[in-house]
Amino acid sequence: MDSLITAAARALAAGDPLGALKRVALRDDAPALALRGIAMAQLGDLDRAKALLKSAARAFGPREAMARARCVVAEAEIALVSRDLTWPAKALDAARATLEAHGDHINAAHASNLEVRRLLLIGRLDEAQRILAGLDPTSLPPASRVAHELVAAGIAIRRLQTKEARAALVRAEHAAREAAIPALSAEVERASLLLITPAARLISRGEERPLLLDEVETLLASEALVVDACRRVVWNAGVAVSLATRPVLFALARALSEAWPGDVSRGTLLARTFRAKHADESHRARLRVEIGRLRAELRALADVRATKRGFALAPRHTREIVVLVPPIEEQHAAVLAFLADGESWSSSALAIALGASPRTVQRALEQLAAAGKVQSYGRGRARRWMTPPVPGFPTILLLPGPLPGN
Incomplete structure (x- = not known):
């Protein structure tokens, strides 16, 4: 050489x-x-x-x-x-x-x-x-x-x-x-x-505050019953019940946990879980069925009790229920989280990383682009997506002269 x-x-x-x-x-x-x-x-x-x-x-x-x-x-x-x-x-x-x-x-x-x-x-x-x-x-x-x-x-x-x-x-x-x-x-x-950097938000007794990563680790190791909206899991004392494939059940668990120690009315649960503006008997019947399913899933950690106006969550092994939610909650937040690394992604790569179908990811990217939250360049298979740069800050190459002190 x-x-x-x-x-x-x-x-x-x-x-x-x-x-x-x-x-x-x-x-x-x-x-x-x-x-x-x-x-x-x-x-x-x-x-x-x-x-x-x-x-x-x-x-x-x-x-x-x-x-x-x-x-x-x-x-x-x-x-x-x-x-x-x-x-x-x-x-x-x-x-x-x-x-x-x-x-x-x-x-x-x-x-x-x-x-x-x-x-x-x-x-x-x-x-x-x-x-x-x-x-x-x-x-x-x-x-x-x-x-x-x-x-x-x-x-x-x-x-x-x-x-x-x-x-x-x-x-x-x-x-x-x-x-x-x-x-x-x-x-x-x-x-x-x-x-x-805040990794999540904690909702407890109607109050909300950001948590760092080590605080999240401490929370999950504590005796509190944690309803984790980041992973759609309910945690308590090392026992985890995953509701990742049961979105209706998790929505019910979250609504009940955010209201704890109070209860949640049936109308609120119907509106939040089924988006039913005008609930009829079929909606109320479905709510009773889903509450029964949630009660069965959480039987080792908590009980779902009926009240005069709705339902309340009662932990079995602790005196505290908290809700852990992502720092930012919006539609297609997972896609934005991957694009936040500053790299340009193809829709196929995002689909692999997210474990979702390419068409689902493509629709999400199109909606985010329409809202101005992501941008793309290239065409066809060469098309890449990324979050837009922060406006108003020129790069060093565009500055008219040497930086102060040079």
Whole structure:
């Protein structure tokens, strides 16, 4: 490997894509194409990066299996960043095996880390944690350790293990300082904000207040009966009753919990649960049936008692009932939550991540776009969706002169 290729690779490892391009921008040999592709990916031109990496993979000879495998891993990372969740995972696994067989353990670990990130993105936490447990971060370079710890923090956050998440973020911060790459430090800082940003709202005895992630963890471990609108689950003392597939029952449970220790009138329950403006006997009969079903589902945690004007919830093992709701409640909130990561998503990738049908997601995106809450670019299969940028703040490239102090 010649000196320019070596220098370009070192520049990329240090987070300097422009320095790498200065050395290989005019070259079309396979190593230069690969490095140019990685540099363009770091600069954000993902389409050009993918084209260069495919050209590099073709240009490497049949005896350069390790180089081709590295190109595949780079393509997989670009697919993950661009939220192309349909990219073939088997290709990444084959590339990882090739790198492992040739002794390139660092890039093999990077390939495994990419697979963990993909599993984390689509909510398959058990698989992600199993793969992550088989990786030893101590042998990785600082930049790779940052990625490893960020994934560990992501899994811990989704499992409401804030102590483990905070420890992983501290390790990621130390590794980012050691790597001396500003972009990595910024990524760790963004991830750390999740621990100090309201993760939910608590409704108790008619009052409402925001909760941080560690407060949510503490609440679910307490003796209170928690009606969790984030997951549509009723919790108490480690026992969980899922109503995720029973929306009517959960709506009843939430209405009764928000009114506790009081009761809820039959008319209010009918209007809130069935949206019945003018209830007739058929609505009241259905309400009695659904109340009976709710009573059966919650029999281990609470009783649903009839009152003169309606129904009330009575906990069996605690003296407190609270309701946990998302920070923002509106139609298609789950779609907005995924788009809030700042990346552009295809509707098919959102469908995979949400576990919903593509048509359902497409309708949601069209409604959000009509309301001005999301925007799209591109056409056909290249169409991507994202939340609109904050208006009124020009980018640094549009400012008329140097920033103060420069």
